[in-house]
Every structure is written in structure tokens, then in C-alpha cells.
Amino acid sequence: MTPELERLLGAMATARQRDGVILTAYTDFVRSCGLDHFVLGMAIGDPDVGQTVEIQTSLPDAWMEEYDALDHVRHDYVVQQMANLGPDRPLLTTAWGEATADRPEVSARTGQVLRGVADAGLGNALSFTGRGAAESDQAWFAATFGCQRSGREAVLERINNHRNELLIASFALFPCLRPALERRHAGIVEDLTSREVDVLARFAQGLRPDRIAHRMGISKRTVDMHSVNARRKLKARTLAEATAKAVRYDLI
Structure with a gap:
């Protein structure tokens, strides 16, 4: 176990997610793997009725403001991969990048999102998507890692070199993010004093x-x-x- 991963797991055990300590430790861990950025996404609820999505990322605030304002989540390439998950397929690995926007099966709007996130810092990336262990658990997770200027093969090599650690860190982090997401999904938006x-x-x-x-x-x-x-x-x-x-x- 690397010192960065050890510090991250220690922060998860002792700090609250809202304090910011955990995400700071997670950012340090990702950077120690030679990666520029990460995106952690979690969705909860029935996709046919309405989902609530929470995203934590190291990407610039300006990109996330655009992402929210233009409702990019409905056209997000990684979010679309969640539809392929099921009880018999609880985890998927997807490599993607700016070049993915040119694939014939990718819609123009999804291509716009892919090019936008590339400009923001994820030119080439790999995503791990998963779902809750129980069949009745309507929760989906995605952890994405990548670099801005490094080529596709270099990015994939860095991620694969740290694959197990990245998976352990990311899926250990999701329970820390879930309470805030469930709160929003329940319509509780006013903060307590x-x-x-x-x-x-x-x-x-x-x-x-x-x-x-x-x-x-x-x-x-x-x-x-x-x-x-x-x-x-x-x-x-x-x-x-x-x-x-x-x-x-x-x-x-």
C-alpha cells in the first residue's frame, strides 16, 4: 500500500465527507499515480422515474458550471454506460477520449460533451462503472481517471499500473458520498444550522x-x-x- 493510499483510507475513517479532507487526500492519491484528473459520479433512483446525480471532480469549476447549466449529464458518455450494468454485470471498464466523439454510434450532443471535457483536462481517460451489490439497490457509481495531454496508451498504462489501488480507493469512497446524495434525492435541500x-x-x-x-x-x-x-x-x-x-x- 502506497503512503498516499494509506493517508486516504485514514482520512475516510476519521473525517466527514463534507469537511473536504477526504477529497483532498483522494486528489493527492490520484496525482501520485501520475494522473491529472478524476471524476467521481454517483446516481441514485429509478432511471425511468428520476435520478439524482452527485459529481466530485478535480476538473475546473468553469467546466462543471457549463456541465450543469447545459444539462450535460443526460448526454454524458460515461453515464450512458451505466445502462449496461446489471446483476450479472456489476462492473464495467471503458476507455474513452476526445476521439470517441467521432464514432458513428456517438450522438452529436454526446460528442459535444466529450470534446468539452477534453478541453477541460480529460483528453484520454478510463472509467470504472459499477452498481450497488443488491439487485434492489438503485445506485450506480463511476470513477474516471485521465490526463490532459498524454496519449491514450500512456494514460491506460498509468491507470493499469495502479488499477487495484484506484479501484480500492474509489469504491471505498462512494459510501462517504452516498449520504449527501440520498439527502438530495429525498428532496432535503435546506441546511441545518x-x-x-x-x-x-x-x-x-x-x-x-x-x-x-x-x-x-x-x-x-x-x-x-x-x-x-x-x-x-x-x-x-x-x-x-x-x-x-x-x-x-x-x-x-
């Missing part, structure tokens, strides 16, 4: 409202107010449900 997080964390410890008020140095009425606001934001009917959702979505 630090006080609301503190109150729910103490409820999760089994403390009563009066004890929480004493610990936090506030009135019980204020504790009740934070509880009501947290329940509303988390779309929970009870405080117990709000606390359970806060744990599930990695908020406390």
Missing part, C-alpha cells in the same frame, strides 16, 4: 430536552424551537425520525 445539528446530536445521545438546554446553556423553549426547525427541514414527523435522518445523511 449548527445549533440544530447540536440539538439533534444530543437527542441521538439519549438526552432529554431539559438536559440538552442545560448542556448548551439555552432555554428549553429554544431547544424546542431548534427541534421543530430541524424536523421541518428534514421532513420528519417526529423528533426520533429527524434524528434518524440526521444520522443517515451524515449530518451529525
